[in-house]
Structure formats: C-alpha cells, structure tokens
Amino acid sequence: MTTDVATHAPAKAADPRLGSWRTFLHAHARLTRRLDDELRASHGLSLAEYDALLQLAQAPGRRLRMSVLADRVLLSRSGITRLVDRLVADGMVERSTCTTDARGAEASLTRAGLDRLRAASTTHLEGVRRYFLDTIAADDRQAMERGLCQVMDGLDDAAPASSQDRADA
Amino acid sequence: MTTDVATHAPAKAADPRLGSWRTFLHAHARLTRRLDDELRASHGLSLAEYDALLQLAQAPGRRLRMSVLADRVLLSRSGITRLVDRLVADGMVERSTCTTDARGAEASLTRAGLDRLRAASTTHLEGVRRYFLDTIAADDRQAMERGLCQVMDGLDDAAPASSQDRADA
DNA sequence: GTGCGATAGTTGTGTTGTCAACGACCTTCC
DNA sequence: GGAAGGTCGTTGACAACACAACTATCGCAC
Numbered sequence: 051m052t053t054d055v056a057t058h059a060p061a062k063a064a065d066p067r068l069g070s071w072r073t074f075l076h077a078h079a080r081l082t083r084r085l086d087d088e089l090r091a092s093h094g095l096s097l098a099e100y101d102a103l104l105q106l107a108q109a110p111g112r113r114l115r116m117s118v119l120a121d122r123v124l125l126s127r128s129g130i131t132r133l134v135d136r137l138v139a140d141g142m143v144e145r146s147t148c149t150t151d152a153r154g155a156e157a158s159l160t161r162a163g164l165d166r167l168r169a170a171s172t173t174h175l176e177g178v179r180r181y182f183l184d185t186i187a188a189d190d191r192q193a194m195e196r197g198l199c200q201v202m203d204g205l206d207d208a209a210p211a212s213s214q215d216r217a218d219a
Numbered sequence: 220m221t222t223d224v225a226t227h228a229p230a231k232a233a234d235p236r237l238g239s240w241r242t243f244l245h246a247h248a249r250l251t252r253r254l255d256d257e258l259r260a261s262h263g264l265s266l267a268e269y270d271a272l273l274q275l276a277q278a279p280g281r282r283l284r285m286s287v288l289a290d291r292v293l294l295s296r297s298g299i300t301r302l303v304d305r306l307v308a309d310g311m312v313e314r315s316t317c318t319t320d321a322r323g324a325e326a327s328l329t330r331a332g333l334d335r336l337r338a339a340s341t342t343h344l345e346g347v348r349r350y351f352l353d354t355i356a357a358d359d360r361q362a363m364e365r366g367l368c369q370v371m372d373g374l375d376d377a378a379p380a381s382s383q384d385r386a387d388a
Numbered sequence: 389g390t391g392c393g394a395t396a397g398t399t400g401t402g403t404t405g406t407c408a409a410c411g412a413c414c415t416t417c418c
Numbered sequence: 419g420g421a422a423g424g425t426c427g428t429t430g431a432c433a434a435c436a437c438a439a440c441t442a443t444c445g446c447a448c
Contacts, residue, residue, distance in 0.1 A: 065344070067352045070364045074351075077367035078247045079293045080374050098404085116427060124248045129405055131428055136404095153413045153426040175234070182243075183236045185373045186366035193362035195239045197355035198246035204354045205249050267434085285397060298435055300398055305434095322396045322443045 085177050093170040098123060100174060102133055103142060103167040106159040113158035115148065142166055254346045262339040267292060269343060271302055272311060272336040275328040282327035284317065311335055 086097045095103075105122045106112055114122075120130035134157050137143035142163030148154035159167075183191070255266045264272075274291045275281055283291075289299035303326050306312035311332030317323035328336075352360070 070360050071347050071351055073364050073367050077370050081370060084374055126406060155427060178240055181373055182240055182370060185370050190362040190366035191239050193359040194366055195242050197359035197363055198242050201246050201250060201351060201354050204350055205253055295436055
C-alpha cells in the first residue's frame with residue numbers, strides 16, 4: 051500500500067519514473083533562482099516583475115485589465131494588485147480605471163517601464179538561451195514541450211470542482 | 220538589440236523557441252499548485268513538508284543533518300530551520316544535537332511522522348502519476364529528463380562566483 | 389593550548405505571495 | 419426600476435521563504 055516511503059520491511063520498489071519528476075522540480079528551482087538572481091543583480095527586477103512588464107508591453111495599447119494580467123503572470127488577484135503597486139511606485143506602470151467597466155482597473159506601461167524592460171530583456175533572454183534553450187537538444191526540447199502541454203491539458207480536464215478563481219483558461 | 224519586447228517599430232522576431240520556456244514555467248506552476256492543494260486538502264501537508272519527511276524516511280537511520288536536508292529539499296538554511304520547527308511542533312520530527320559535531324543538529328523522523336508520510340504518499344504519488352508520469356509519453360519524458368539534466372550540469376559549470384551557499388551540489 | 393578563520397544552525401527583519409472579507413459596480417429578471 | 423446575485427479589485431491578516439547578523443563550535447597553525 052505504501053509506495054515510495056522507505057519501510058523497515060522489504061520496502062516496495064518505487065516507481066522508477068519518479069526520478070523524472072524530481073529532475074523536473076530541481077531543474078525548475080535552480081533555473082528560476084539563477085535567472086532571478088541575475089535579473090535582480092543587473093536590473094533590480096524580479097522575474098515576476100519582468101514578466102508583468104513583458105505582458106503589458108506585448109498587449110495592444112500596452113495596457114491590460116488587472117485580472118487578465120494576473121492570469122498571464124500566474125498570480126492571484128491580490129498578488130497582482132500588490133505587484134502592480136510596486137511597479138507604480140517605481141514609475142514603470144500607471145493605474146487607471148477602465149472606461150467600459152467602472153469596477154475594473156487597467157495597468158498601463160509607462161515610457162520608463164518600457165525602457166527598463168528593454169534593458170532587462172537583453173540580460174534575461176541571454177540567460178534563458180544560455181541555461182535553457184541552447185543547452186537542450188532541439189528534439190529533446192520539443193519532446194518536453196509536447197509532454198508539458200499534455201500535462202496542462204490534463205490539469206484542465208480534471209478541474210478541481212470550482213473555486214471561482216484560476217480554475218481554467 | 221532588443222529581442223522580445225514589442226517595439227512600436229518593426230519589432231524584432233522573438234526567438235521561436237521561447238514558447239518552450241513559457242510552457243515549462245506554466246506547467247510547473249500549475250502542476251505544483253495542484254499537487255500542493257491536493258496534499259493540503261487530504262493530509263494537511265505542504266509539498267515542502269512532504270518532501271522533507273520523505274528525505275528523512277529515505278535516509279539511513281531516518282535522520283539527517285539540517286544542512287543536508289536543506290540541500291535536498293531545495294531550501295536555505297534558515298528555511299529548513301523553520302520548516303523543521305513546524306514539523307517538530309506537529310510531532311513528526313525530533314531535533315537532536317549531532318554527537319560527532321556539537322555545532323550540528325540532526326532532524327529525525329518520529330513514528331508519527333512516518334505514519335503521516337505513508338498516508339500522504341498514497342495521495343501524492345497518485346497525483347504525480349496521474350498529472351505527470353502517466354500523461355507524458357515515455358520517450359517524451361525521457362527526452363525531458365535528459366534535457367533538464369543537461370540544464371543542471373550547465374548551471375553547475377557556470378557557477379555564480381561563490382556565495383558560500385548552495386553554489387554547487 | 390591558544391588564537392583565528394571557516395562552518396552549523398538560529399534568529400531578526402523584509403519581501404512576496406495567499407486567502408477571506410469587503411465595497412463598488414454590473415447584470416438580469418421580475 | 420429595483421432587488422439579488424455575480425464579478426472586479428483592494429485590503430487585512432497571515433504563511434513561508436530569503437538574507438544578514440549572530441552565537442557556538444570546529445580545525446588548524448603555531
């Protein structure tokens with residue numbers, strides 16, 4: 051019944067595929083830590099902040115509803131509020147109320163934010179290429195992407211009931 | 220020179236491989252969130268706590284030096300102190316000073332901790348299999364593992380100078 | 389054996405995230 | 419047109435982590 055835990059008794063053989071899972075976790079942890087460190091050191095931006103600026107820059111009009119931004123940056127609604135707070139305090143983003151829906155707020159990229167992003171993107175993309183894209187063989191990378199897309203599809207299917215939030219999309 | 224950022228000008232074509240990177244980040248975020256939620260809901264354990272218990276269970280004598288545990292669970296030294304604090308408070312782990320090195324502390328798994336781990340492992344491993352191992356084709360999974368191992372090797376090589384801590388393995 | 393740099397773990401403090409509760413607003417249906 | 423119920427974003431309270439500073443101990447040169 052127990053599966054992986056070392057038992058004093060004979061001990062069941064663990065699923066040999068579990069090494070892949072551990073590799074996945076470790077690679078992600080170390081990779082994001084390294085990239086985050088580099089980005090902070092050279093441009094004073096966290097990975098999440100960089101990502102938010104990037105999403106805004108790519109959006110039409112360089113502006114996005116808070117909730118849309120939250121989804122793209124993988125943050126909760128309250129998390130995006132606070133992230134945008136910081137970016138506004140640093141002059142990289144401006145907040146405005148949505149014209150078509152008075153409940154809503156929009157974040158828009160300022161000139162300073164765009165400049166900051168441009169500068170940072172050089173460093174960041176170089177890191178992503180060096181540590182990730184250029185390191186993995188092309189077909190391995192494609193296999194990985196294929197596999198992980200299926201993982202995400204699987205997560206969508208087995209939607210966890212409904213918590214009003216972040217359930218799908 | 221700018222690479223990915225949407226420019227008003229012609230806009231450089233972004234590296235097409237960048238989608239793989241984003242997929243990697245999203246898959247990890249959603250996967251760990253799902254597994255963490257499930258583990259908390261069914262057994263009141265976080266992923267980090269589960270991992271710590273597992274590492275202890277697999278260690279000889281079911282005990283480990285704090286710093287070794289920190290490395291395996293991918294936590295800082297202070298992070299592991301506090302995590303073990305919580306586990307001790309819950310009676311799953313005991314702390315003892317190391318006999319051979321009076322500076323050192325050891326964490327050892329209690330009977331209750333082992334039982335808790337065993338119960339949780341059923342749930343957790345089922346999740347890992349369902350969402351990850353069984354979802355990805357075997358050869359894709361192996362390709363991914365191969366690629367990510369190379370990523371980690373690459374990170375080791377380009378060691379970030381030296382910060383005394385967590386630099387290598 | 390004594391002094392000194394390195395190492396182990398803990399603690400104070402700050403950062404960044406979550407969840408639950410809230411107010412403001414939209415929508416729909418009567 | 420006005421109540422009922424949903425959605426949007428913010429806030430308060432809190433959890434979990436990192437870093438830096440600290441204490442205690444080790445190991446070694448001398």
